[in-house]
Amino acid sequence: MSRKKSFTTHFKNEKRIGCNINFNLHEYTMPISKYPKYTTKNKNNKTNKKTSTIKRILLLIIGIFSFFFIRGIYSDIQLPNNEIIVQKGDTISTIISTNLSSKENFFFKIYTKIHPISGKIYPGIHQFTGTTLSKSEFLQNLASKPKTNELNFTVFEGRSIYDIDDSLAKKGFIKKGEYITATTNTVITQQRKNTFPFLNTIPNGNSLEGFLMPDTYKIRENKIIDDIIKLQLKNFEKKIRTPHQSAIKNHKLDLYDLITLASIVEKEEKNPNNKSTVAGIFMNRIHKNMLLGADITLCYHFKKPYTSCTNKLINEKVYDKSNPYNTRMNGGLTPTPIGNPSAQTILSTLNYEKTPYLYYLHNVKSGQIYYGKNLQEHNANKKYL
Secondary structure (H helix, E strand, C coil), X not given: CHHHHHHHHHHHHHHHHHHHHHHHHHHHCCCHHXXXXXCHHHHHHXXXXXXXXXXXXXXXXXXXXXXXXXXXXXXXXXXXXXXXXXXXXXXXXXXHHHHCXXXXXXXXXXXXXXXXXXXXXXXXXXXXXXXXXXXXXXXXXXXXXXXXXXXXXXXXXXXCHHHHHHHHHHCCCCCCCHHHHHHHCHHHHHHHHHHCHHHHHCCCXXXXXXXXXXXXXXXXXXXXXXXXXXXXXXXXXXXXHCCCHHHHHHCCCCHHHHHHXXXXXXXXXXXXXXXXXXXXXXXXXXXXXXXXXXXXXXXXXXXXXXXXXXXXXXXHHCCCCCCCCCCCCCCCXXXXXXXXXXXXXXXXXXXXXXXXXXXXXXXXXXXXXXXXXXXXXXXXXXXXX
């Protein structure tokens, strides 16, 4: 009995102690309402603040970009000088690409989409009051007829610098020899290489022969020589260098030799349909180290217009090996181009026909051309002459 009582008393004491513990916990426990409230709402507020800050930064960036972009579109342009030369067929794109920096070119193209030019573009020399002007003024000038006194002059296919000089002098545009001097002056040629990088293919000391593109040009009375040379080189760049850069790079000949060969093809073959074949025959001969045998090339050595290159002269000089332009006696190409080939002839030479032929000859009366794969076939074709 005493043991049982003792156990009960102990249990009651334990229960009493438990009550005290519970009381003490309740007394010293902080109410839930007093804890900081880390709710979803607070997290969303912080996220919204970050998003708002990012949006402000993006709007600021867009605003700054838009400001400079719009300013670029409507800002004035800077010309290299107070006049530009526009050729027949030139577009706004080609004009601004030639005369403006790449940055101005970019913004001007956008400007012309927003404000297209009204009316047609007039070819000729357009003069401006200064080198800094608005895009609107520039376009208005192009849509107006040039006010300078201009002359028309045609450079025919295959003509050399001696032919062109002779023609200009006979028309009274220049004194005889002035065009030759301007195109053979090595100092001036070196300066032109800065404007026309493709001229760097010309060996030091050589003239501009071959790169003076044939065409009809408008030239000013007081700047005839400077205008025509500049126009010819720009025309070469426009028709040959820029659009056919990849093909030129992949050709077996470098640009200078390519133009040299084209100048020979121009003299040897007048029919456009045969030029690529004749160019292919010459390429075969070069590959086989054969003489080109184009007799007319020897005349260039005498530095005279081709009107003086008669059959009599050729027959007299055809076996003169001391003449470096004599391709019947000396291997390889001529030292320089022998004239200025047309764009068509240059392209025919650039894209020459791969042919099995090594020989050709013409019937002068009919204009018919006959090809031969070997000397035997070539000699047999002489019966058609």
